[in-house]
Amino acid sequence: MESDVIFKALDDFAIELPSWGFANTGTRFGKFIQEAAATTTEEKLADAGQVHAFTGCCPTVAMHVKWDFPCDKATAAKYGVAIGSINPNLFEDQIYKHGSLANPDAEVRAAALQHLIDSVEIARRMGSRDLSLWFADGSNFPGTANIRQRRTWFKEGLKAMHARLDPDQRILLEYKPFEPAFYHTDIADWGMSLLLARAAGPQARVLVDTGHHYQAQNIEQIVAWLLSENMLGGFHFNDRRYADDDLTLGSIDPYQVFRIFHEIRHFEWETGTRVDIAYMVDQSHNLKPKIEEMIQTATMAQELFTKAALVDHGKLAHYQSHAVLIDAEECLKNAFATDVRPAIREWRKSKGLAEAPLEAFRASGYLERATRERAERNRFSVSSYA
Numbered sequence: 001m002e003s004d005v006i007f008k009a010l011d012d013f014a015i016e017l018p019s020w021g022f023a024n025t026g027t028r029f030g031k032f033i034q035e036a037a038a039t040t041t042e043e044k045l046a047d048a049g050q051v052h053a054f055t056g057c058c059p060t061v062a063m064h065v066k067w068d069f070p071c072d073k074a075t076a077a078k079y080g081v082a083i084g085s086i087n088p089n090l091f092e093d094q095i096y097k098h099g100s101l102a103n104p105d106a107e108v109r110a111a112a113l114q115h116l117i118d119s120v121e122i123a124r125r126m127g128s129r130d131l132s133l134w135f136a137d138g139s140n141f142p143g144t145a146n147i148r149q150r151r152t153w154f155k156e157g158l159k160a161m162h163a164r165l166d167p168d169q170r171i172l173l174e175y176k177p178f179e180p181a182f183y184h185t186d187i188a189d190w191g192m193s194l195l196l197a198r199a200a201g202p203q204a205r206v207l208v209d210t211g212h213h214y215q216a217q218n219i220e221q222i223v224a225w226l227l228s229e230n231m232l233g234g235f236h237f238n239d240r241r242y243a244d245d246d247l248t249l250g251s252i253d254p255y256q257v258f259r260i261f262h263e264i265r266h267f268e269w270e271t272g273t274r275v276d277i278a279y280m281v282d283q284s285h286n287l288k289p290k291i292e293e294m295i296q297t298a299t300m301a302q303e304l305f306t307k308a309a310l311v312d313h314g315k316l317a318h319y320q321s322h323a324v325l326i327d328a329e330e331c332l333k334n335a336f337a338t339d340v341r342p343a344i345r346e347w348r349k350s351k352g353l354a355e356a357p358l359e360a361f362r363a364s365g366y367l368e369r370a371t372r373e374r375a376e377r378n379r380f381s382v383s384s385y386a
Ligand code: PSV
Pocket: 020, 087, 134, 174, 176, 209, 236, 244, 282, 385, 386
């Protein structure tokens, strides 16, 4: 039955929220303050807790070492969430002006490695399995950096970090083709990430941030290849129209997110396995109200994941192997076109959740309370965001 498939998919689906999505942020041209924005780690966890309470699919929160610690497990638990992936910060300190693990200065490379090792320790204390690494390292002008040498330094640094992991911990290695570096970025694409993860050790995987690709790139093909190589570790989801725009998941191209989920579900169907993938949101909104936006994102993720679960894999495999093109494509399109919202409302009811998370959150009075309590502080303080 269709609704059984949908209920099962929703039972299995969780997506992690980013702590930084609840703080004041902006663009490099300026920040627009929101009166209800979180300014402390506890407030970020409280806001994330609201998203989980109303959607039932966001039990963990990704934390940025520099922005969110000190913190402890109990503070997260107080708000009904747990601390999720730990994100070291190797891009803000002045010493990282010319890079972190690939800085030409050995002392800076050592400081970057130490920060990674400290982050492993923080993850251990927080009971977090995954360390999500993103490096801003790169250069702005041809001839200014030794690309091969920097690759070697990355290999050495990541290997040394990997040696400090507990057996169940993982490194998730993110790639990004540009920004803040605009000539070359040391880990620019999934191939570089894959090779470095392999060099780091067996507990390293690739992290796919959907905003970190060139425009026409076929992201679901990258996902399919990483699945085949057993190297897909997780996602940072966001949508974009131009570059790394941090727009709401599925707001521009929901079919692409569906196709990504489909590749995963189809792989699982073919292999009879469940892939261990950390689904995470990496968005930060300076115009939309933050908690409401995260509720929008989480419910959109549920819808798209559920649609992907509806693909008839047996039929699709048959059509693909016989080159029945129209029917194969229709197989995908029919699943994508299915209105899964009524079944999702039923699932929510069965879990004791509100049928309409956004409306229920609005009716709760949380936002008004947060605005009253935080408005004054927000007028004077702006949380950091990179
Ligand atoms: C970099 O653009 C990135 O995607 C990394 O994941 C960071 O941790 C995150 O954004 C927040 O700055």
